Amino acid sequence: MAKSIKVTAADGTLYHIAAGYLGDATQWWRIAQLNGLTDPDLSTFVTPVTLTLPTVDASQASGVPGVSS
Structure with a gap:
């Protein structure tokens, strides 16, 4: 089940x-x-x-997809 949290500018x-x-x-x-x-x-x-958070997934590579250094 996805987790939801409330966020503000703070x-x-x-x-x-x-x-x-x-x-x-x-x-x-x-x-x-x-x-x-x-x-x-x-x-x-x-x-x-309210933001929905994805599940923690250790197999996810770090960084933004499609962007290389």
Whole structure:
């Protein structure tokens, strides 16, 4: 079952959320995709917004898909 959390601008960014809940800040894009977001910045969230979190998946590679260094 997917976990939901409430976030506001005070929570910083999806990087912070991913680090805390998924153990890998670079997996912020998974949270974004699941919630229809494109920007990791939460500064525009004035009121609490509910986000659905993906399950922790150790097989996920770090980084953003399609982007290489």
